[in-house]
Amino acid sequence: MPQTPPFSGGSQSFGSGVGVYNKNLYQNQSVPSKDEGYAGLYYHDNHLVSGSLEALIHHLVPTADYYPDRTYIFTFLLSSRLFIRPHELMARVCQLSTENQRLGDPQRLGDPQRLGDPQRLGDPQADMTRSRKIAPKILQLLTEWTETFPYDFRDERMMRSLKELTQRLGSGDEVYRKAVGQLSQGLMRRLTVLGQYEEALVKISAAAAERLASLKAKPHHQGAASSSAGHRDLLSICNDPFTVAQQLTHIELERLSYIGPEEFVQAFVQKDPLDNDKSCFSDHKKASNLDAYVDWFNRLSFMVATEICVPVKKKHRARVMEFYIDVARECFNIGNFNSLMAIISGMNMSPVSRLKKTWAKVKTAKFDILEHQMDPSSNFYNYRTSLRGATQRSLTANSSREKIVIPFFSLLIKDLYFLNEGCTSRLQSGLVNFEKFWELAKQVSEFMTWKKVECPFEKDRRILQHLLTAPVFSEDGKALCLASYESEGPENNMEKDRWKSLRSSLLSGV
Template sequence: STELKNRKTQKAVSQMSQGLIRRLTVLSQYEEALVKINATAAERLTALKAKPQASIQRDMLSICNDPFTVAQQLTHIELERLSYIGPEEFVQAFVRKDPLDNDKSCFSDHKKASNLEAYVEWFNRLSYLVATEICMPVKKKHRARVIEFFIDVARECFNIGNFNSLMAIISGMNMSPVSRLKKTWSKVKTAKFDILEHQMDPSSNFYNYRTALRGATQRSITANSSREKIVIPFFSLLIKDIYFLNEGCANRLQNGHINFEKFWELAKQVSEFMTWKKVECPFEKDRKILQYLLTAPAFNEDALYLASYESEGPENNMEKDRWKSLRCV
């Protein structure tokens, strides 16, 4: 009867509303937590700048010297942050106003893709944290040990399928303030690092990485355990792929028909991402390590250069001038 249908409809709407409210509440709590984490990180950085020697003993290796455990905790952070990115954020990130549409308010009403941005910021934070950890120690031997440790963490990330943390660590190691530490690098066994760099080599449109990602995706599909299901893509490249697919292909064909092939490909990429982000992290949480990774001081580029020059002095006039100007700030 009509009454029964109405009751069913009302029940369905009520359930949807409750689900939406729950989702929005969780999102709100997550965004509040991010604000607190960022505030704590900023406070710790300020404290470190005020008293550099007071915090110098506290580094990643003193918190945890097991690369596998650190890689697991990085995977926790990655999967948690991924889980909050909705498919609509991809649309909002790339939406363009139709040039034929005269409604000028078209873009301004869109919700900012804040969770997507927060995830990109996490990648940057991890890169700068790795660079900070390497540049901070006074002794060359300690710096070399930190580099080797992060190489091992990166390798464990690769084995887990956590390509985003892997790339962030490699990016941190390739920053100029780190790469210029030639005396330090001379003490490092770089064979493992060379292999990882080869895997993430950007040439041929990241061919090696894409091959590894396909392998991880295949493993995930046939997985027997939750560990094997983990696929965390190099996120900036995923965004770039989706962006170029969206921008590079017309929405309509020359005959005026909708370009279904484009939208099918977009849907496929976003759907794949949605599958990856639903995976629950199987590793045990270590609050101490997580707290450190999220809030430990991470220097900006100038502070990194300053720490780098203090670790290994300037080698040429350009570096000497830069060092002088940084010390005057």
């Protein structure tokens, strides 16, 4: 049988740059497999490259003498949601699994039409033997689905189908009943942990909003002096850049760990405007954990900018700047590229970059090196080189510390977005372009490896609480810009007009 390739092989890496595609992703240069009768599946150089959706679904479902390759399972479950909703796929898997147990393996013969043919019914003893061969394989498929894509099962329709199928599998044998129980318990445990995480995010967000409201409620007639008096920055809590970088890494790895691989694909799914079933794609949280992670990046960027702009004294602002530069450098050394980029982004915001008198007091050589590493030119060539180095270090690491790879997340999403948009999901023949999905799965699989790393650093609750809940000026940029002007006055008429407008709107409560 033609084999599904491991992710290390397959199509070319996408990491060399957005817009560099494997030309085969666009073309159906495939030929039908001749050594198996897989109707609707097409191979090129022993590599599955396209197929009809129905054939790909059949290829997913185990039979008495067949179990799909794990890379295929991951790739299809990840990408199929571009064509079929997970609960619809689950219903189809349940149907085929039941028919395979009852009727043997007709789809291995490439004839789905004969699945319902009563002439294929065998004797009860043969059916029982076949069922016992297939049952553990179906359970294994369901286990892989629930472990890798547990968020799919927050849908009641998914749980209903899963329950029906597992009850049927567990009805005839004590061993299967035990396995079904373990599967269900593991899934419920993962969903419970997810629910607790989401509740914690809501509480953290509420605490941050409350602290910001408290800061803004202070009298404004003293301008930045008032804000500074009520604002405690990170430097006053911890002056060790390495310790702060460790705590940032704690937050990054925790939030990464809750992002489901399917969220990368579901972020691209567009609801059909002709679809009146409002409970289908519009009801589930398509990419809520992915969105929460992006929100974290934005929060960190604005926190850096806020803590630089608020202090009244130029010397203090310069110290905060140098401190965050050192934190960013430690993040780079750890392999935490997301926090690194968030800090650089915060320091490059206009309210910070305009503080020329403050920048004059800062030794910027280290910052210049970091900016060079994250330079966006040539499609972030320098960063991608550093990322490859960190990835290689991770592969040969002997300690958790060396395994840490936290990518610049916005760029990862951008890469996947361009892969999805730049390569057709269906070929002109109407077949699913599976080569595209091998590449998509390859990149998401690498992310899955990164997110499983356990953070080796000790937690510091005080630092974590500050990072997650400290007041941050971010909603519309007005408060941040005003703090910047209060710290270093306007330099030209345009800035003076802007300053007056900001003070006026702030005093009037606009």
